Amino acid sequence: MKVGDLIKIKTSNAEYEGDLMPSLNKDIITLKLKNGYNIGIEKSRIKNIKILKKHKELKIRKEKVKFNKNLPTISIIHTGGTIASEVDYKTGGVVARFTSEELLSMFPELNEIANINSVFLSNMFSEDMRFKHYSLIANAVVKEIKKGVKGVIIGHGTDTMHYTSAALSFMLENLPIPVILVGAQRSSDRPSSDAAINLICAAEFIAKTDFTGVGICMHESINDDNCIILPACKTRKFHTSRRDAFKPVNSNIIARINYKTKSMEFLYKYEKNKGPVKLLDKMEEKVGIVKVHPNFMPEQFEFFRKNKYKGLIIEGTGLGQAPVGTLNPLSKINSKNLKAIKDLIKSGCVVVMTSQCIFGRVQMHVYSNAIDLVNSGVIPGEDMLSEVAFIKLSWLLGNFRNKANDLIRENLRGEINNRLMPYHFL
Amino acid sequence: MKVGDLIKIKTSNAEYEGDLMPSLNKDIITLKLKNGYNIGIEKSRIKNIKILKKHKELKIRKEKVKFNKNLPTISIIHTGGTIASEVDYKTGGVVARFTSEELLSMFPELNEIANINSVFLSNMFSEDMRFKHYSLIANAVVKEIKKGVKGVIIGHGTDTMHYTSAALSFMLENLPIPVILVGAQRSSDRPSSDAAINLICAAEFIAKTDFTGVGICMHESINDDNCIILPACKTRKFHTSRRDAFKPVNSNIIARINYKTKSMEFLYKYEKNKGPVKLLDKMEEKVGIVKVHPNFMPEQFEFFRKNKYKGLIIEGTGLGQAPVGTLNPLSKINSKNLKAIKDLIKSGCVVVMTSQCIFGRVQMHVYSNAIDLVNSGVIPGEDMLSEVAFIKLSWLLGNFRNKANDLIRENLRGEINNRLMPYHFL
Numbered sequence: 001m002k003v004g005d006l007i008k009i010k011t012s013n014a015e016y017e018g019d020l021m022p023s024l025n026k027d028i029i030t031l032k033l034k035n036g037y038n039i040g041i042e043k044s045r046i047k048n049i050k051i052l053k054k055h056k057e058l059k060i061r062k063e064k065v066k067f068n069k070n071l072p073t074i075s076i077i078h079t080g081g082t083i084a085s086e087v088d089y090k091t092g093g094v095v096a097r098f099t100s101e102e103l104l105s106m107f108p109e110l111n112e113i114a115n116i117n118s119v120f121l122s123n124m125f126s127e128d129m130r131f132k133h134y135s136l137i138a139n140a141v142v143k144e145i146k147k148g149v150k151g152v153i154i155g156h157g158t159d160t161m162h163y164t165s166a167a168l169s170f171m172l173e174n175l176p177i178p179v180i181l182v183g184a185q186r187s188s189d190r191p192s193s194d195a196a197i198n199l200i201c202a203a204e205f206i207a208k209t210d211f212t213g214v215g216i217c218m219h220e221s222i223n224d225d226n227c228i229i230l231p232a233c234k235t236r237k238f239h240t241s242r243r244d245a246f247k248p249v250n251s252n253i254i255a256r257i258n259y260k261t262k263s264m265e266f267l268y269k270y271e272k273n274k275g276p277v278k279l280l281d282k283m284e285e286k287v288g289i290v291k292v293h294p295n296f297m298p299e300q301f302e303f304f305r306k307n308k309y310k311g312l313i314i315e316g317t318g319l320g321q322a323p324v325g326t327l328n329p330l331s332k333i334n335s336k337n338l339k340a341i342k343d344l345i346k347s348g349c350v351v352v353m354t355s356q357c358i359f360g361r362v363q364m365h366v367y368s369n370a371i372d373l374v375n376s377g378v379i380p381g382e383d384m385l386s387e388v389a390f391i392k393l394s395w396l397l398g399n400f401r402n403k404a405n406d407l408i409r410e411n412l413r414g415e416i417n418n419r420l421m422p423y424h425f426l
Numbered sequence: 427m428k429v430g431d432l433i434k435i436k437t438s439n440a441e442y443e444g445d446l447m448p449s450l451n452k453d454i455i456t457l458k459l460k461n462g463y464n465i466g467i468e469k470s471r472i473k474n475i476k477i478l479k480k481h482k483e484l485k486i487r488k489e490k491v492k493f494n495k496n497l498p499t500i501s502i503i504h505t506g507g508t509i510a511s512e513v514d515y516k517t518g519g520v521v522a523r524f525t526s527e528e529l530l531s532m533f534p535e536l537n538e539i540a541n542i543n544s545v546f547l548s549n550m551f552s553e554d555m556r557f558k559h560y561s562l563i564a565n566a567v568v569k570e571i572k573k574g575v576k577g578v579i580i581g582h583g584t585d586t587m588h589y590t591s592a593a594l595s596f597m598l599e600n601l602p603i604p605v606i607l608v609g610a611q612r613s614s615d616r617p618s619s620d621a622a623i624n625l626i627c628a629a630e631f632i633a634k635t636d637f638t639g640v641g642i643c644m645h646e647s648i649n650d651d652n653c654i655i656l657p658a659c660k661t662r663k664f665h666t667s668r669r670d671a672f673k674p675v676n677s678n679i680i681a682r683i684n685y686k687t688k689s690m691e692f693l694y695k696y697e698k699n700k701g702p703v704k705l706l707d708k709m710e711e712k713v714g715i716v717k718v719h720p721n722f723m724p725e726q727f728e729f730f731r732k733n734k735y736k737g738l739i740i741e742g743t744g745l746g747q748a749p750v751g752t753l754n755p756l757s758k759i760n761s762k763n764l765k766a767i768k769d770l771i772k773s774g775c776v777v778v779m780t781s782q783c784i785f786g787r788v789q790m791h792v793y794s795n796a797i798d799l800v801n802s803g804v805i806p807g808e809d810m811l812s813e814v815a816f817i818k819l820s821w822l823l824g825n826f827r828n829k830a831n832d833l834i835r836e837n838l839r840g841e842i843n844n845r846l847m848p849y850h851f852l
Contacts (some may be wrong), residue, residue: 037792124754125795127747129720132756153498159744163720240745240786288726291717291741293816294555294589300714303729315717318585319666328550330558360666366463369551390719 004055007031009041010048016041017052029398034192060105067115069193072150072207076103076199077140079133079164080124081157083195113203117149126157126164126183129371131283131394134167138281141179142151145277151178151206153199158183158245159239161216165232166391167283169214169413178206179214185243194243199203199208201227201257208264212273213413215254219243229254231268233388233415236358246305249358250417277320282398287311289390291356292322298333301340304349311350311393311404314378315340315386320353320362325369338372345377350397350404354381354389379408382416389415430481433457435467436474442467443478447578460618469722486531493541498576498633501543502529502625503566505581505590506550507558508610509621522813524549533622539629552583552590552609557820564707567598567605571703577604577632579625584609584663584671591658592817593709595640595839606655607642611669620645620669627683635692638699639823639839641680645669648729655680657694659814659841663783675784676751676809676843708824715736715816717782718748724759727766730775737819737830738774740767741812746779746788746840751795764798771803776823776830780815781809795818805834808842815841 001007001020009016009031018031023036028040100118105110121140122133137154143151156164165181172179180202184195202217214232221244234251254268286309290300304312316322324338325331345351353373355362361383364370374380381389389408392415396404411418427433427446435442435457444457447464454466490837504524526544530537548559549565563580570578582590590829591607598605606628610621628643647670661678680694712735730738742748745836750764751757771777779799781788787809790796800806807815818841822830836842 007848037660037789122754124757125747125751125793127718127720127743127749127795128747128751128754128757130756130759131721133720133754159747160720187775235746237783238785240781240783240788241477242786243785247543283721287721287724288723289717289719291812292553293715293813294553294559294586295557295709295711295713295820297711297714299733300729302550303726307725317553318663321585323553323555325551325554328548328554328559330556330562331550331554333556334554355666357663357666357671358669359664360671362666363463367551369553386717387719394721 001049001051002055004057005051006053006055008050008052009046011041011045012047019055023165058105061101061342065100065104065111065116072114073117073148074114074151074153074203074206075119075144075147075149076153076155077119077121077144078123078155079121079126079136079137079157081126082157082186082193083155083182083199107199109196109200112204113200113207114150117144117145117147119267123200124157126160128196129160129164131167131285134164134171134283136283137164138168138171138279141168142277142279145177145275149177151180152301153202153206154179154181155199156181156183158185158218162235162237162246162385163387163391165214165216165235166388166415167395169232169415170392171279171281172214173278173280174273174275174276175214176212176273178211180206181216181232183218185219185241185245194224197259198227201259204262205229205255205257205264209255210272211254211270213270216246218246219256220256225259227257227259229257231414233413234384234385249385250360251414280395280399283394284397285394287313287390287394287397289313289315289386291315292317294323296323296337298336298340300338301344301369305340305344305347308347309344309349310397312344312352313381313386313390313393314351314353315356316353316362317356319370320355320364320367320373321367321369322353322373322374322379338376339372341378342376349391350379350408351377352379352381352389352393352408354384354386356386358385379405384407384415427475427477428481430483431477432479432481434476434478435472438473445481446647446695449531462666481768484531485801487527491526491530491537491542498540499543499574500540500577500579500629500632501545501570501573501575502581503545503563503570504549504578504581505547505552505563505583507552507581508619509581509625533625535622535626536629539626539633540576542713543573545570550583552586555586555590557593557711557773558832560709561589561707563590564594564597564705567594568703568705568826571603571701574851576718577606579628579632580605580607582607582609584611584644588661588663588672588811589813589817591640591642591840592814592841593821594823595658595841596818597705597707598640599704599706600699600701601640601703602638602699604635604637605640606632607640607658609644609780611667611671620650622655623650625686627685630688631655631681631683631690635681636698637680637696639696642672643683644672644681644688647817651685653683653685655683657840659839660811662811662813675811676786677840706821706825709820710736710823711820713739713816713820713823715739715741715812717741718743720749722749722763724762724766727763731766731770731773735770735775736771736823738770738778738815739807739812739819740777740779741782742779742788743782743793745796746781746790746806747793747795748779748799751800764802767799767804768802776805776819777803777813778805778811778819778834780812782812784811805831808835810841
């Protein structure tokens with residue numbers, strides 16, 4: 001029995017199936033279960049062990065990949081995440097695979113779709129990304145465009161993929177090629193991994209489309225049949241672990257790709273940019289998001305003024321409300337919330353309202369609290385996602401400081417949708 | 427043509443239909459459109475005006491409502507919102523209707539379902555609610571229970587209804603009757619209003635069920651056929667304006683009521699409390715919610731320590747992540763986020779992690795950032811909604827300060843669900 005073998009363990013009251021992992025404690029056997037998690041089982045509890053399958057190490061192609069002039073060229077920029085990684089059975093950790101050779105060894109189907117360039121930028125958790133990383137990625141995309149590639153795939157951790165897709169949309173003006181972010185909810189060595197299908201569908205889409213701009217390619221359902229191309233500024237992660245975690249909000253999907261038949265369906269009439277791409281990669285660092293709630297304390301708004309923030313997204317309730325009304329005697333403290341917001345705006349901070357409802361649109365002319373907020377200078381964020389409004393405001397303040405107040409309400413990259421949109425997850 | 431009449435106006439390029447409203451400017455005619463919004467039309471632009479229907483004022487029953495001993499008694503507690511209100515055509519504002527006579531005049535069907543008590547608490551916007559209001563409502567419910575009512579309906583603004591339903595669930599331990607929050611997305615004088623159907627279905631449900639505990643009754647779809655009873659601690663408002671804005675998260679609905687046939691379907695096996703109800707209505711005021719995001723600044727965590735907060739919900743990314751990793755050289759500042767969280771916990775603040783994915787469950791033993799957070803004392807919030815975790819933590823710190831760390835992860839009122847749950851909006 002060797003590390004990496006698929007084994008089945010029976011104890012008196014349970015049965016476990018998974019890959020044998022290295023264990024630091026000699027009294028415990030560690031298994032990596034099919035769901036990707038590790039479990040430790042005390043040897044004394046084990047009644048029976050069976051080897052179901054011996055481990056085969058990934059054989060990385062040694063021969064140089066040949067350029068096929070009949071196929072388009074796609075660059076894959078690796079930033080992190082589980083998209084192209086496998087478990088290192090020596091350490092129990094996950095190792096990322098970056099080179100073209102490694103990628104083609106893991107996903108040989110790619111070879112039939114395109115010539116693959118591989119670019120390593122980083123191998124990081126997506127929640128650790130800072131604005132400087134967005135600039136790094138945008139610059140790397142521009143470099144690939146200059147090489148004349150048909151499109152770019154960005155391997156990315158899923159947690160903040162929708163923040164990055166928005167950032168790249170804004171930074172890459174007049175982008176003349178498709179740039180598709182791809183993630184995986186299960187690491188690519190797992191039988192249940194969605195990595196290969198997401199990656200191959202993204203490559204298929206790039207090879208066959210004339211779409212220009214940024215998109216996200218992920219599973220449409222938990223079945224391994226369809227992937228969808230989601231709009232960069234109208235998408236959100238809605239589930240902690242499912243493969244179909246990404247859904248459009250106030251928008252349709254751009255396209256659906258059937259993994260098996262490779263057929264493609266377009267659900268969105270997109271504009272085509274001719275280029276040349278213009279890189280606008282500055283971001284204002286002093287921007288925040290505040291999710292308001294009942295019993296909200298004014299000191300939380302005051303913080304942003306005291307710390308000289310230049311932008312703030314208020315994720316309000318309903319149509320764009322915040323606790324600023326004092327009609328009820330017990331709500332008197334709410335007047336301090338309104339004052340703190342006014343003072344913040346007077347200090348030069350651009351304050352934008354979105355809704356924690358997520359779906360729908362803020363309407364700030366209906367109820368008196370919202371009217372008071374607008375009269376104080378709060379800007380309605382239309383139907384923008386809070387996450388996208390945050391990225392957009394940071395970007396506007398970084399590149400067009402004086403125009404931020406006006407441009408925040410203007411649709412620049414598909415982040416504002418003025419048509420009535422379906423309200424469901426698919 | 428009188429204020430309140432339904433009229434149709436034609437201009438050279440448009441047609442408007444709505445109720446005539448009072449207008450402060452004599453050159454402008456103001457209409458309340460069917461969607462509930464007001465529009466001003468310059469008289470000079472008008473080509474043609476037609477009266478479609480004369481306005482009839484609500485005739486409030488004068489006779490005393492007779493007690494029907496064959497029907498159960500339901501108390502309706504009014505806190506605000508558009509559930510029982512109509513446009514005051516003299517002022518253009520919305521007036522709330524509170525007395526039993528007014529309610530039965532507006533919704534005569536209620537008379538056949540139950541004897542109605544009416545209790546006026548407040549008429550406020552729900553975003554202005556503070557913890558003291560939750561205590562006020564909980565105390566009012568206890569008073570009605572003592573009168574022996576079959577159940578209580580709470581008329582409530584929709585924006586923070588899901589925060590209030592959670593607060594009442596926790597405050598009212600061993601609640602022996604159904605307490606159903608009812609709101610409306612369109613005010614009750616509008617033809618498109620959902621108020622009547624939501625209210626009548628809630629009354630039907632209370633009259634015919636042995637359910638005990640807190641629920642929310644709202645439209646299931648935009649059709650006027652079914653209402654659903656949603657679980658108090660597993661529900662969220664997902665749309666700024668649609669009537670079917672409320673959806674369960676990581677849970678099923680409790681019941682479905684057909685408005686036309688009055689048939690009822692139960693989709694949830696609920697426990698029945700026998701009472702007596704125990705009121706636990708203290709709430710710790712110094713509790714906050716922080717939604718983390720890429721480029722998050724440590725000063726935002728430091729704020730909560732400096733201001734002596736006792737509780738904090740971190741609405742993290744994915745499985746319960748926050749930007750605390752420094753593996754990438756550009757992420758160095760993230761170490762300050764981790765330190766700030768550690769210092770906050772050392773200062774005595776209880777810090778709980780939820781996920782901005784909304785659906786699914788935090789799993790903080792998988793990735794190193796989350797493991798660092800747990801080792802620093804951050805408590806995984808299981809599958810709780812951020813809103814509910816915030817209410818629960820404030821309530822725990824108010825009533826069981828020393829046990830808050832343990833009880834936050836224990837299912838007390840259905841706020842934590844350990845079964846695998848469907849992931850869709852219905």
